[in-house]
Amino acid sequence: MNAVAARLRPMRESAAARRSEMRLRRRLAASVRSAGRPLAAAVWAVNLARALSPVAVGLFTGLLVQHLVTSPRDTGGLTRLTLALCVTLLASQSAEILAGAVKFSAARRIDRWHRLRLADLMGAPSGIGHLDDPAVRQELDQAAPLKGLPGWVSYTFGTSAVGQVVISTRTVGACCAALVLACFSWPLALLALAAAMGVRAATGRDWMEQHAVIRGFAPATRRAEYWAEVAASSWSAKEVRVFGLSAWAIGRFREVLAARTDRVARVRLRLLRRLGGAVLVLAPVAALGLGVLAAAGDRLPPGEFALHLGMFWAVLSVSRWDADSYDVQFAGLPALRAVDRLEALLADADPYPSGGLASGAPAAGAPRIRFESVGFAYPGSARRVLDGLDLEIEPGATVALVGVNGAGKSTFTKLLTGLLAPTTGRITVDGVPLEEIAPSAWRARVSVVLQEFVHYELPLSDNVTLGAPGHRPSTEALDRAAREAGTEDLVAAAPLGWETPLARGYPHGIDLSGGQWQRIALARALYAVSHGARLLILDEPTAHLDIRAELELFSRIGDRARDASVLLISHRLATVRRADRIVLLDAGRVAESGTHEELMALGGRYAEMFTLQARRFTEDEADPPGDLPFVPGPAPEAHP
Numbered sequence: 001m002n003a004v005a006a007r008l009r010p011m012r013e014s015a016a017a018r019r020s021e022m023r024l025r026r027r028l029a030a031s032v033r034s035a036g037r038p039l040a041a042a043v044w045a046v047n048l049a050r051a052l053s054p055v056a057v058g059l060f061t062g063l064l065v066q067h068l069v070t071s072p073r074d075t076g077g078l079t080r081l082t083l084a085l086c087v088t089l090l091a092s093q094s095a096e097i098l099a100g101a102v103k104f105s106a107a108r109r110i111d112r113w114h115r116l117r118l119a120d121l122m123g124a125p126s127g128i129g130h131l132d133d134p135a136v137r138q139e140l141d142q143a144a145p146l147k148g149l150p151g152w153v154s155y156t157f158g159t160s161a162v163g164q165v166v167i168s169t170r171t172v173g174a175c176c177a178a179l180v181l182a183c184f185s186w187p188l189a190l191l192a193l194a195a196a197m198g199v200r201a202a203t204g205r206d207w208m209e210q211h212a213v214i215r216g217f218a219p220a221t222r223r224a225e226y227w228a229e230v231a232a233s234s235w236s237a238k239e240v241r242v243f244g245l246s247a248w249a250i251g252r253f254r255e256v257l258a259a260r261t262d263r264v265a266r267v268r269l270r271l272l273r274r275l276g277g278a279v280l281v282l283a284p285v286a287a288l289g290l291g292v293l294a295a296a297g298d299r300l301p302p303g304e305f306a307l308h309l310g311m312f313w314a315v316l317s318v319s320r321w322d323a324d325s326y327d328v329q330f331a332g333l334p335a336l337r338a339v340d341r342l343e344a345l346l347a348d349a350d351p352y353p354s355g356g357l358a359s360g361a362p363a364a365g366a367p368r369i370r371f372e373s374v375g376f377a378y379p380g381s382a383r384r385v386l387d388g389l390d391l392e393i394e395p396g397a398t399v400a401l402v403g404v405n406g407a408g409k410s411t412f413t414k415l416l417t418g419l420l421a422p423t424t425g426r427i428t429v430d431g432v433p434l435e436e437i438a439p440s441a442w443r444a445r446v447s448v449v450l451q452e453f454v455h456y457e458l459p460l461s462d463n464v465t466l467g468a469p470g471h472r473p474s475t476e477a478l479d480r481a482a483r484e485a486g487t488e489d490l491v492a493a494a495p496l497g498w499e500t501p502l503a504r505g506y507p508h509g510i511d512l513s514g515g516q517w518q519r520i521a522l523a524r525a526l527y528a529v530s531h532g533a534r535l536l537i538l539d540e541p542t543a544h545l546d547i548r549a550e551l552e553l554f555s556r557i558g559d560r561a562r563d564a565s566v567l568l569i570s571h572r573l574a575t576v577r578r579a580d581r582i583v584l585l586d587a588g589r590v591a592e593s594g595t596h597e598e599l600m601a602l603g604g605r606y607a608e609m610f611t612l613q614a615r616r617f618t619e620d621e622a623d624p625p626g627d628l629p630f631v632p633g634p635a636p637e638a639h640p
C-alpha cells in the first residue's frame with residue numbers, strides 16, 4: 001500500500017504544480033485589467049480575432065474549394081465566398097497590426113500599476129531593515145523583471161501579462177479548429193492536438209535550456225555592459241581618458257559577447273539536431289499523412305481536404321514557443337510567485353510592529369533619549385555592530401559621536417530614528433519605549449542630515465521644504481533656513497530663485513557642487529527644526545565643506561540648534577570639541593564619554609586621535625583645529 005502511495009506521490013505533486021501554475025496564469029491574464037477596461041477589452045478582442053482568423057480562413061478556403069469543384073458556374077456564390085475570404089484575411093492582418101500597438105500601450109500601463117504595487121509593498125514597513133535583507137532584495141529583483149536578461153531579450157511584467165492573454169486566446173483558437181476537425185474525423189483532431197502538444201513540450205525544453213545558458217552568462221554580461229557604459233558615458237569620461245581605459249573596456253565587452261554567442265549557438269545547434277529533426281518534422285508529417293491518405297482514397301472531397309489542412313495548421317499554432325511564451329515563463333510567472341513571497345516576507349518587516357498602539361506621542365520639547373544596553377546586528381550577519389550600548393542624550397544637549405570607520409555611528413542614527421530596531425536592549429524617549437511611539441509622530445520630532453543625503457531633482461524650494469512636508473511652505477522660513485545654512489547667495493544667483501530646478505535637464509536647471517548640495521541638505525534639516533523637530537541629527541554634515549566654510553556654518557547654525565537636542569557625528573574632531581559631551585564608540589559600546597577637556601585629560605583614544613589630527617594640521621600649516629564655535633549653549637531648563 002505504502003509502495004503504491006509512494007509511486008503516486010510524484011504524480012500528485014506534479015498535478016498540484018500544474019494546478020498552481022494554471023491559477024498563476026489566470027492571475028497574470030487578469031492583471032491586464034489594470035490597464036483600464038477599454039484597453040483590457042481591446043487586448044482580449046484583438047487577440048481573439050488573431051486566434052480565430054486561421055479557423056475562419058481555413059473554413060472559407062475549404063468552402064471555396066468545394067464550391068469550385070461542385071458548382072464552378074455559380075459566379076454569385078464564388079464571389080461571395082471569395083469576398084468573405086478576403087475580408088477574413090484583411091481582418092486577420094489588421095488584428096496583427098493592431099495587436100502590437102495595443103500590447104505596447106497596455107503593457108506600459110500594467111507595468112506602471114505593477115511598479116506602484118511593489119513600491120507600496122516596499123514602502124509599507126516604517127523601517128529600512130527589509131531594504132538590506134538579501135531575501136527581500138532577491139524577491140524584489142524577481143518581482144520586477146523590467147530589464148530582462150542583459151543584452152538578450154527585454155521583457156516586463158506588463159508584456160508577460162499581455163503575453164498570457166495571447167496564449168489563452170491562441171488556445172481558444174486551436175480548440176475551435178480542433179472542434180471543426182473533429183466534425184469530420186475525431187482521430188485526426190486528436191492527432192493534431194497531440195502533435196501540437198508534443199512539439200510544444202519538446203521545443204519548450206529547448207527554450208528552457210537556452211534560457212539557462214543565457215542566464216548563466218548574465219553576471220558576465222552585466223559586467224561587460226557596465227564596461228561598455230564606462231567607456232562611453234559622460235560621468236566616467238575624464239577618468240577613462242586619463243587612464244586610457246576606453247579600448248580595454250570595449251575589448252572586455254566584446255570578449256564576453258563573443259563567448260556568449262558561441263555558447264548559445266552551440267546549444268541551439270545541439271538541441272535542434274536532437275529535438276527539431278525528430279519532432280518538428282516527423283510529427284506534423286505523420287499527422288498530415290492521414291489526411292493525404294484519406295484524400296487519395298477518395299474518402300475526402302477536395303473542399304474538405306483543404307479545410308482539414310487549414311484546421312490542422314490552426315491547431316498547430318498552439319505549439320508555438322515565441323516571445324509571449326518566453327515572457328510568461330521567465331518573467332510573468334516568476335514575478336507573481338516572487339510577489340507572493342515578498343508579501344509574506346514583508347508582513348512582519350516593521351521594526352516596531354506595535355508602533356503607536358500604546359500611549360505614544362513624545363512631548364513637545366527637546367527629548368530625553370536613552371539607549372539601554374542596546375545591541376544590534378544587521379540581518380544575515382552575526383557581527384554585533386552595537387553591543388550593550390548605554391547612552392543618554394539630555395534635552396537640548398549637543399552630543400558628539402566619534403569613532404573609527406565602521407564603529408557603528410550611522411547605525412546608531414538609524415536606530416535613533418526608528419528605521420531599525422535594536423536586536424537587544426531598548427531605546428526610550430522621555431521614558432517611553434520607542435516601540436510604543438507611532439513612527440510618524442516620532443519622525444515629526446526628528447530632523448536629519450544623513451551621510452548619503454538625497455539630491456532631489458526638484459526646485460530649490462522643494463529641496464528645503466521637504467524637511468517638513470506636512471506644513472504649508474513659508475517663504476520666511478525658507479529664507480531663514482537659507483541664511484542659517486549659508487545658501488542665500490546661491491538662491492539669489494539661481495536663474496529662477498527658489499523655483500530653480502536642481503537638475504541640468506530642466507529649463508534654467510542648475511547643477512550644484514558637493515558642498516552646495518550639503519548646504520541644501522542642512523537648510524532642509526534646519527527648516528524641519530523651525531517646524532517643530534526637536535532632535536537634530538547631523539551625520540558628517542560638513543564633509544564636503546572646507547574647514548573655513550565649516551567654521552562659518554557652525555557659527556550660523558549654533559543658535560538654531562539651541563531649540564533642539566543635537567547629535568553630531570564627525571571625523572573632524574575640531575568640529576566636535578565644543579559639544580556638551582563627546583562619546584567615543586568602540587567595539588559596539590561607549591568607550592569614552594565627557595567634555596573635550598575631560599577626554600584630553602583622560603589621555604585615552606580620543607586624546608590620541610585628537611593629537612594626531614592636530615599634529616597633521618600643524619604640519620600642514622593649515623587652520624588650527626582648536627576653535628570651531630559649534631556652541632549651542634547650555635541645555636535650557638524647559639522647552640516650550
Ligand SMILES: Nc1ncnc2c1ncn2[C@@H]1O[C@H](COP(=O)(O)OP(=O)(O)OP(=O)(O)O)[C@@H](O)[C@H]1O
Pocket residue numbers: 132378381385403404405406407408409410411412451
Ligand atoms: N546595511 C548594512 N548591512 C550589513 N552591514 C552593514 C550595513 N550598514 C553598515 N554595516 C556594517 O556595520 C558596521 C558599522 O557601519 P556604520 O556605517 O554604522 O559605521 P560608521 O561608524 O558610521 O562608519 P563611517 O565612519 O565610515 O561612516 C560596518 O562594519 C558596516 O560594514
